[in-house]
Amino acid sequence: MLMISESRDTALRQRAELLGRKLQDALSTLVSELGRRGVRDQRSIREVLQLSQPVVSRLLASVRGGDPLTTLNSVPGQEALRQMLRGASAADVDRDCTTKVAAAVDELGHFIDADFGDRAAFDAVLSDWVVESRGAFEARHKAAAFKAMSALRGVQADVVLSAGIIFPTPGAENFSSVGIDALLGCRRTRPSGLLRNVGSWFVPPGAHHTVTSLEGRPIAKASDMLLAGFSTVTPDLVETVQHSSVFVETTISGLPLGRSDNAPGVDYVCGQLLSNFNRRRRSSDSSTAGIGGHAEPPCEYFIVDVWLHDEVWPDSRAEVHIFDTVVRGAAHPNDAARRNDRLDMVETVQSLGSGPDAFRLPEYPRYGELLRHVCAVAGVDTARLRGFRCKIRYPIYGSQIGIEFELPA
Numbered sequence: 001m002l003m004i005s006e007s008r009d010t011a012l013r014q015r016a017e018l019l020g021r022k023l024q025d026a027l028s029t030l031v032s033e034l035g036r037r038g039v040r041d042q043r044s045i046r047e048v049l050q051l052s053q054p055v056v057s058r059l060l061a062s063v064r065g066g067d068p069l070t071t072l073n074s075v076p077g078q079e080a081l082r083q084m085l086r087g088a089s090a091a092d093v094d095r096d097c098t099t100k101v102a103a104a105v106d107e108l109g110h111f112i113d114a115d116f117g118d119r120a121a122f123d124a125v126l127s128d129w130v131v132e133s134r135g136a137f138e139a140r141h142k143a144a145a146f147k148a149m150s151a152l153r154g155v156q157a158d159v160v161l162s163a164g165i166i167f168p169t170p171g172a173e174n175f176s177s178v179g180i181d182a183l184l185g186c187r188r189t190r191p192s193g194l195l196r197n198v199g200s201w202f203v204p205p206g207a208h209h210t211v212t213s214l215e216g217r218p219i220a221k222a223s224d225m226l227l228a229g230f231s232t233v234t235p236d237l238v239e240t241v242q243h244s245s246v247f248v249e250t251t252i253s254g255l256p257l258g259r260s261d262n263a264p265g266v267d268y269v270c271g272q273l274l275s276n277f278n279r280r281r282r283s284s285d286s287s288t289a290g291i292g293g294h295a296e297p298p299c300e301y302f303i304v305d306v307w308l309h310d311e312v313w314p315d316s317r318a319e320v321h322i323f324d325t326v327v328r329g330a331a332h333p334n335d336a337a338r339r340n341d342r343l344d345m346v347e348t349v350q351s352l353g354s355g356p357d358a359f360r361l362p363e364y365p366r367y368g369e370l371l372r373h374v375c376a377v378a379g380v381d382t383a384r385l386r387g388f389r390c391k392i393r394y395p396i397y398g399s400q401i402g403i404e405f406e407l408p409a
Contacts, residue, residue, distance in 0.1 A: 019108050042060065058074055058080075061074040062075040070133075088101070134346050153298055155187070155189060157184060161364065162304050172275070174279050176276055178380070185265030187259060211272055213225055214374060223240070227269045287334055288404040288405060292403065310384045320345075324396075330400060331400055347392050350388070350389045350390070352387030356383065358386075389403075
């Protein structure tokens with residue numbers, strides 16, 4: 001069954017490449033014919049063919065592309081191509097030329113309808129065949145998903161930030177870390193919208209690590225972790241409900257409704273100290289360690305930052321792990337059983353540099369101030385930190401996103 005599927009996939013790709021060459025050749029002939037008549041720049045092509053500027057740009061890009069699949073990825077949609085043919089006929093472009101283009105357009109349309117159903121399904125397949133198209137394809141669909149989930153959930157945030165500062169603790173078996181979670185620019189999109197977040201600060205019996213507030217106090221409820229100088233959410237608006245021995249649900253009320261200058265979104269910023277938590281070296285059940293979080297509520301940007309002390313994993317390479325959590329919940333990157341839950345996305349890790357001069361985040365002007373504050377409380381020297389970032393615009397709602405480092409042997 002697998003061999004049959006692979007054979008059909010190969011056949012479809014070969015047919016697509018053949019159609020791409022035919023279409024590219026036909027469109028090149030049309031553009032050459034226009035050029036022979038003195039119609040060469042985008043403005044004059046737009047006027048002659050009666051097309052919009054974006055369509056003309058895509059048309060010329062499809063002609064320039066040497067690869068036939070790149071041509072299919074760049075070419076305008078069927079309706080735009082038919083409008084192009086009407087414009088060419090009205091401009092008395094050579095009939096043999098327009099007939100050749102019409103035949104290629106019709107053949108492509110039949111191929112898409114018969115073998116894929118519609119252009120959206122065809123574009124999804126092209127995103128795998130044409131690597132360069134992946135970023136634009138994913139961004140377009142993730143933006144649509146963000147709008148849909150914001151409307152359905154009734155809440156949204158401008159930025160969700162999960163940041164970790166990992167540093168050595170003298171005499172400890174493992175490294176310690178400061179965890180920062182920030183929901184910035186939160187608002188309701190519907191009157192019934194309620195901001196909910198699920199997390200945990202419980203320590204299992206027999207564990208060697210502890211979880212406290214930044215100042216070292218026990219955590220009984222989510223508001224105990226609030227960083228008052230950076231949050232516009234007040235403790236009375238934060239409610240904590242424990243649903244099991246591990247997980248706690250936090251709800252935040254009083255969010256502004258809609259997006260306007262009169263109702264700016266509110267910020268929920270909290271921090272915790274995890275002492276003796278991150279492994280120094282790999283073990284039989286753990287070969288990586290890092291920082292991550294869940295993309296909720298729906299947000300425009302999801303950012304994971306990891307700041308490592310220069311004594312922490314100095315030679316380790318950073319890697320992004322993104323997991324689908326819909327069916328089986330949170331995933332541990334070292335769990336081989338969750339390998340198929342990893343999402344194949346274009347996201348990468350950016351190296352930010354070292355020291356406080358690297359403490360910049362355009363989406364949050366107070367980020368440097370926040371990092372310096374938590375480092376001062378935790379006793380971490382900011383000059384000895386180096387940063388890594390994964391920034392995702394319109395993350396898949398509910399996905400688990402983390403930066404992992406391979407542990408030394």
